[in-house]
Amino acid sequence: MSKANTILYLDGVSVSFDGFRAINNLSLVLDKGEMRAIIGPNGAGKTTMMDIVTGKTRPDAGEVYFDGNVDLTRHDEADIAMLGIGRKFQKPTVFENHCVEDNLLLSLKGPRSILPALFSRRSTAENKRIDDIFDIIRLGHRRGDLAASLSHGQKQWLEIGMLLAQDPKLLLVDEPVAGMTDAETEETARLLKQIAETHSVIVVEHDMHFVRELGVKVTCLHEGSVLSEGSLDFVSADERVVEVYLGR
């Protein structure tokens, strides 16, 4: 398989913790500009896969390549983030004691060393970029409030906004609509589709309505490897998928 046109390329990846194989010979390829939904029951290895891609966990075996030729297993989290992979956590993780605007400010693409951070002042370009992101995530009216005061759904959006501020090539979005109302879920689907126009995206989600709304290729994971892959209709018709979701 050629890596040339891929944004993410996993081949034969395995990792185990204390004898438990969380990821078992997983292979997954994401083309540039593609949005992919990943589903799978609890413990299927979805979050561990994201940990591997973002450098939090080192695989025991296998290849992980980004953008065709960057070996991700040789980089740590900060490096990988700078390469252009953004990650949203399952539980929304924002800087609760900063105002919404500062959350975005800290996420903006730019130099990541200490001295510039110590002496830089905010530029007009940065202000413009922050305004743009507020337009996308629709939190402009809360920009001065503490992030802690946002609702759960708003925190999810803020976190997505922080990802956008990084201007990554690939976004990993873990359960973006967990705990959201239907209206918020719809809104989030719209937001992600908008983002997917200019970025590659991987979405991990349990909510099948949401996945359907995204209307993209679906990969079902089970026990650390790919069980089925294709359109949502194809995957949900797959007997093995039905089996792992409903039990036998």
Added chain:
Amino acid sequence: MISQRFFAAGADRRIAITISILIGVAVIVPTLNIAVAPDSAFHVPSYLVALVGKYLCYALLALALDLVWGFCGILSLGHGAFFALGGYAMGMYLMRQIGDRGVYANPLLPDFMVFLNWKELPWFWHGFDHFWFAALMVMAVPGLLAFVFGWFAFRSRVTGVYLSIITQAMTYALLLAFFRNDMGFGGNNGLTDFKDILGFNVQANTTRSALFAASAATLALGVFVTWRIIGSRYGKLLMAVRDAESRTRFLGWRAENVKLFAFTVSAVMAGIAGALYVPQVGIINPGEFDPANSIEVVVWAAVGGRGTIVGPIIGAVLVNAGKSWFTGALPEFWLFALGGLFIAVTLFLPSGIVGMWDSWQAKRSGRKAAADAADATAVPEMAIAPAAIVRGGRPAAGAAPEPQPAE
């Protein structure tokens, strides 16, 4: 430009007031001590100058600790070590200044070395006859130790209580080391019997007043620097690392470098505090490395209000004033009081005096929205106070606290 921001409202105004007070104190107290006749009601007695001068050094130490603890969540139980190292560097300069006026009248070797039958000055004592060199070492030695220690610790992601425990082990190891005569720092007795500093008699009233003024001015500078750091984008990052370290990593920041910078700056501040402290009290000995001292610093910051700039200063002065009073009036009860303070502050006053004042103000002025949102944080400076905050590992407000096994 700076001055404009300097007098802006809210927290910035509080900083401005603090700096003004400190500078005022730096000028007025020495004047009242030297220029006013001893029988005047306005005369400040020398013992008070020395005492308050000591408190100001402690305040700088507490501020240094708060930079890493309050703003970055690193509970260092070894800041006393940086303080003591700065003190030793200054002490070495003062020892060299004694020259041949020591008991053994050796022009080169300090008394304790003559006593131990040493023939030459150890290499690390060279250069300390120059004030500039000693001043450099006051900052370089604690800074370097903090840098090396932090470099290893933060890279391997030692966090939380583990970090606290190894910082404590660090100061304990230094305590044992400095007790050894072979180390060449005077062993058990430390360095004392100082005569001159920059050619002035350390015992003289004028020198003491000058040292007092220097302490107050340095503290003011420390407040200013801390305030500038906290207000910068780096400062925001520092607090972001405190609240959600892994989030900053996934945003591309190197959290270890963020912490390392704060830790090193903080150690340098602690070293300077120690250097100002030593000529005022006239002695530095290994007891300063005692882990108990370092923990006491933590309670100063906690009492005043961690995560604020003014809090640690208030805390250090109040607790030490209390200590002076207790050890004079009820020496038996000082440890009871201090122990009780530790418990009371953590249980009932988690955001300290400043934090309590702020939340009271917030309630009074009816800024309820903000107060509700962040439990007790409302006033701008409190936006950076961690005490009343929901942090990563901490249960959300309302949920019953419960133990979690150490990670």
Added chain:
Amino acid sequence: MVPGGPPVRDPVNDPPEPVLYMGFLRNVVAAGLMLAATLVCAAADEAELRQLVAKFADANNFQATEAVVRELGATGSPAVEGLLTALSQGSLYVRKADDAIFVGDEVGPDIKLRDPLNGEAVGTVAKAGLTKIKVNNTLRRVIRDALGGLTLGSNDPAVRLAAADTMFKNPDPATIAALDAAIAGEAVDSVKARLEQARASAVLLSDLGEADKMAAIDILSSRADQDSLSQLSRFQASAEGPLRASAAAAVATIDQSLALWQVGQNVWYGISLGSVLLLAAIGLAITFGVMGVINMAHGEMVMLGAYTTFVVQQVIRDTAPGLFDWSLAIALPMAFLVSGAVGLAIERGVIRFLYGRPLETLLATWGVSLILQQAVRTIFGPTNQEVGTPTWMSGSFQLGQLAITWNRLCIVVFCLAVFALLLHVMKRTPWGLQMRAVTQNRRMAASMGIRTPRVDALTFALGSGIAGIAGVALSQIDNVSPNFGQGYIIDSFMVVVFGGVGNLWGTFVGAMSLGILNKFLEPYTGAVLGKIMVLVLIILFIQKRPRGLFALKGRAVEA
């Protein structure tokens, strides 16, 4: 010099003065004769002895006294032992009135007299009525030799053994004949071996032939201890040719075996220190390791245990001194209860409000520790308290070349017992199961009907109680003062963190390896520097493995 020729006298050891030298020779010859005589005439009757004893009254100089001592020694009678000992201690007297000889004990201005042979009390006399028989060092030496000879003939094998050892340590060629006789008559193997060693050491100094000396070297090298080493190396320095080579070989062998024993001794010291560390840390392994509570007052729990021991011993001293040997056994449950109760109070009163905030817990418990220290200081005073050691725990014994004191051995055994008990509680009892359940998944445990707050409180009390009984043991080897606990707190944390938090076996291995490492570093670096190095090593180690030796690897947790 020709091999096999007359032995070369070591110029250093040669007595410089000819007169003294002659005296020395006379002594040894006499001693030899006397020993031989001892074995010939098994016992002299009492009347004869009394006549001999009476001669002391006429002996008005050291030489004369010496002659009498020799004659007494030559009788070989055990009855003269007491009076010879008394003589060497300067408590043999002549009554001025009738020139009778007595052993005397000074009582104020008077002297209580005892019969020199049978020890019966015969009244009290003022000092003025008596003349003390004077002794000097030469005489003392003669007396010692005489006693050595007497005891070789003793009926008690232990006495004979002691005599053999004395003669081994003070080798004298003149005693060879006596030793030969004793060896021939000796029935007990162990005593015989010692007698042979004593003889060998004497042979090396004698002018016997090469073959004899070779055999002697063999015997000494098989003994392989510090004494035989020094005798052989002294001999090696003066010997020539094959004897020298053979002695050198023996010295090398002994050196090697002693080095091995030294390693063994270090391991033992290490285990001993390790069990002290383990005792101090084991309670912490529960409160910190299992519950995640940073209890800075842990050292004070140990201190309370030590003070409980002190109080228990005071009460026993006042009320039932006979029970003193049982005082530690009584103190154990008391200490467990006292520390456990204080621990329970701390958990309910302070810690439970701070769960999930480890740094705040650290500060609050530090406050508790200050209060407890000051409370103890206020009640008992700031000075060290005297905690006694039961008789069965004092003294030491020798295992090969290892010196092992009973109290250290007791602590090691006790520590292992506590560890095993704790392991049993955690792994095999319903309570331990509940504890582990709560640790692993609190919510789930709660919904299974486990009362989690109660488990928390009891777990903390258990950890504190264990610290208390550790205090009982540690009171035996350390000064009991209000600062008692401070000395252990940092070490304990190091052990737990080094071993891996939440893992009792990790704590065990951590304590033992730190103990042994410490003791192996000490000979090279000194105690303080060794400790500093261990601290630095732990700090570096934690950087490398932040979760300790036996940390569990798990799926990375978010944020």
